[in-house]
Amino acid sequence: MSRSPALLILDVFNTFDFPGGDELATHTKAIVPAIVALRDRFHAHGAPVIYVNDNFSRWQDGFDELVDFVRGSGGAGREVADALAPAPTDLKLVKPRHSALFETALPSLLSFLDVRRLVVTGIATDSCILATVLDAHVRGYESVVPVDTTAAQTEERVERTLTHLRDTCAMKTPRSTSIALP
DSSP states (O other): SSSSSSEEEEEEOOOOOOOTHHHHHHHHHHHHHHHHHHHHHHHHHTTOEEEEEEEETTTTHHHHHHHHHHHTTTTTHHHHHHHHOOOOTTTEEHHHHHHHTTTTHHHHHHHHHHEEEEEEEEEIIIIIHHHHHHHHHTTTEEEEGGGEEEEOOOOHHHHHHHHHHHHHHHOOOOGGGGGGOO
8 A cells, every 4th residue: 555645636627607606616715725735745745646627528628728728717717726736747637427536547547656545625525525435435445535625515515425424434534734644
């Protein structure tokens, strides 16, 4: 087992152009500083940082084109994209559905990196975070979701989802500053 977990940053590149998007954007902007600080800690320890993002049905776009599309949308999407832009050493994947492990190269990448522990951050807690953590649990990965690094349209949705994951998967939800790195 790898000494370091991998940091997954899910779906932070988003136009927020849908019903409830304004609420999600507001909550997402609030978690950006904690994700940036955690990502910087992973970088400092040489631990893998992996961005996985919905493709918004833009099947011909790669990850960088997707980020450019979100930046071009302006508003909260651009603000979040600018703050969380991947470093050149970060790994980047697009996904077609909710789980970052479903029909993506992520399982192969994690195997190559010899990673079995995941720190999962991003949006939305009650959708893509939930699907990814449940899928990871089924596949035998240990997952942690720092409570201050995930957002949904409401705080109630975040708490309800994290409570469910703690109860059903014995998953931990500490603050991001408590994540131990070798």
